[in-house]
Amino acid sequence: MLTKRIVPCLDIKNGRTVKGVNFVDLRDAGDPVELAKQYADLGADELVFLDISATQEKRKTMHDMVLKVAEQVNIPFTVGGGISSIEDVDDLLHCGADKVSINSSAVKRPELINELSDKFGSQCVVVAIDAKEIEGEWFVHLAGGSIPTEIKLFDWAKEVEQRGAGEILFTSMNHDGTKAGFANKALAKLSDLVNIPIIASGGAGTIQHFVDTFKEGKADAALAASVFHFGEIPIIELKEELRKNNIEVRL
Amino acid sequence: MNLTIVNYGAGNIKSIQFAFQRLGYDAVLTNDVEKIIKSEKVIFPGVGEASSAMKMLKESGLDTLIPTLKQPVLGICLGMQLMCKHTEEGDTNGLGIFDVNVKRFSGAVKVPQMGWNTISNLKSDLFKGIKEKEYMYLVHSYYAEQCDESIATSDYELEYASALENDNFFGVQFHPEKSSKAGEQILKNFIEL
Numbered sequence: 001m002l003t004k005r006i007v008p009c010l011d012i013k014n015g016r017t018v019k020g021v022n023f024v025d026l027r028d029a030g031d032p033v034e035l036a037k038q039y040a041d042l043g044a045d046e047l048v049f050l051d052i053s054a055t056q057e058k059r060k061t062m063h064d065m066v067l068k069v070a071e072q073v074n075i076p077f078t079v080g081g082g083i084s085s086i087e088d089v090d091d092l093l094h095c096g097a098d099k100v101s102i103n104s105s106a107v108k109r110p111e112l113i114n115e116l117s118d119k120f121g122s123q124c125v126v127v128a129i130d131a132k133e134i135e136g137e138w139f140v141h142l143a144g145g146s147i148p149t150e151i152k153l154f155d156w157a158k159e160v161e162q163r164g165a166g167e168i169l170f171t172s173m174n175h176d177g178t179k180a181g182f183a184n185k186a187l188a189k190l191s192d193l194v195n196i197p198i199i200a201s202g203g204a205g206t207i208q209h210f211v212d213t214f215k216e217g218k219a220d221a222a223l224a225a226s227v228f229h230f231g232e233i234p235i236i237e238l239k240e241e242l243r244k245n246n247i248e249v250r251l
Numbered sequence: 252m253n254l255t256i257v258n259y260g261a262g263n264i265k266s267i268q269f270a271f272q273r274l275g276y277d278a279v280l281t282n283d284v285e286k287i288i289k290s291e292k293v294i295f296p297g298v299g300e301a302s303s304a305m306k307m308l309k310e311s312g313l314d315t316l317i318p319t320l321k322q323p324v325l326g327i328c329l330g331m332q333l334m335c336k337h338t339e340e341g342d343t344n345g346l347g348i349f350d351v352n353v354k355r356f357s358g359a360v361k362v363p364q365m366g367w368n369t370i371s372n373l374k375s376d377l378f379k380g381i382k383e384k385e386y387m388y389l390v391h392s393y394y395a396e397q398c399d400e401s402i403a404t405s406d407y408e409l410e411y412a413s414a415l416e417n418d419n420f421f422g423v424q425f426h427p428e429k430s431s432k433a434g435e436q437i438l439k440n441f442i443e444l
Contacts, residue, residue, distance in 0.1 A: 002368045071269045076429045096265040121299045123390045197365050250367040250386040
């Protein structure tokens with residue numbers, strides 16, 4: 001049976017991981033390649049690298065990093081952050097990325113999703129959606145959640161599927177950073193609405209939150225950052241607990 | 252070991268080259284017919300859409316070359332599917348190396364299947380040292396039907412052939428280059444065939 005995926009997310013700025021990490025045995029905690037290798041060995045199913053740097057050197061730095069990760073890491077990984085053209089994606093895939101994640105650029109020009117899935121196949125096109133629940137209605141936000149739009153989450157999710165997205169990475173702004181659990185109601189609704197995998201993001205604090213997002217939220221994968229980076233939830237323990245709860249995982 | 256990866260413009264093949272590099276082998280990316288014929292082992296990768304990949308193969312004459320190869324050939328993902336008779340993707344005729352058709356998963360499951368699934372009913376030297384129900388990474392919307400040439404099966408909506416073998420030809424639906432240590436073992440087994 002297809003297993004549920006556990007996905008650590010690494011924020012990258014100028015080729016280095018941003019948030020501190022306290023892994024033992026790590027020579028350089030700021031080196032994304034070292035960290036990625038460690039996560040692969042610890043049982044992560046997949047990795048996401050989110051580039052949040054804004055320098056002009058950004059592209060080259062990211063390409064170098066992607067090449068090194070592809071060279072040394074034996075699990076799949078997605079790269080996101082500032083990707084807005086076919087050329088961007090072509091470059092990243094050629095450096096060895098398995099998937100790319102697009103967000104604001106897809107909202108600004110939805111045809112980009114069609115173009116990417118036609119050229120590279122929908123399997124490598126992840127559309128990331130940041131949304132916030134305001135008075136009972138979910139609205140898509142841009143630029144890391146700072147710019148609200150009038151686009152409704154569920155309409156947009158349906159549209160990105162129809163345009164050829166292979167997967168949706170949904171981050172709830174209401175839950176992100178709270179460590180109080182994932183947005184399971186919205187996730188379950190999304191999962192019923194579209195027929196592509198959904199990655200849950202935002203709110204992971206305890207092992208039970210992961211159990212809940214797979215069971216109640218019907219998520220196909222769960223993404224988190226700090227609970228993994230700071231060793232609060234060891235991935236092996238998490239997976240053993242998920243299995244005890246009859247959730248299929250790779251162990 | 253003289254190892255080539257058929258480079259016909261399809262998808263992310265760097266990862267396969269890197270995986271062999273981690274195992275200590277230099278794999279050459281090429282579409283040069285002579286080089287491919289002379290190599291000891293051939294990897295036939297593929298990520299993307301079937302009809303356009305088939306078109307690229309035809310443009311470089313590789314569609315007639317590949318079925319005539321005598322050394323071990325390993326098709327990966329779309330590479331495996333193109334070695335079959337026919338695929339529903341773009342209603343495309345394949346190379347006919349494997350006597351089986353490729354169909355699309357129905358809407359009863361999420362498509363593509365994306366993630367780690369188990370492989371079972373293993374019967375090939377390709378899987379030496381690999382345990383039943385080992386996890387492999389898969390990303391695909393189309394599958395090869397169960398058939399006589401099946402050397403591994405997986406379950407998603409139905410039981411399908413996740414690996415095939417016919418003489419010197421091998422095909423795997425999963426990505427060994429992305430399937431952690433077990434995947435690397437399969438690549439190593441292929442090298443040692």
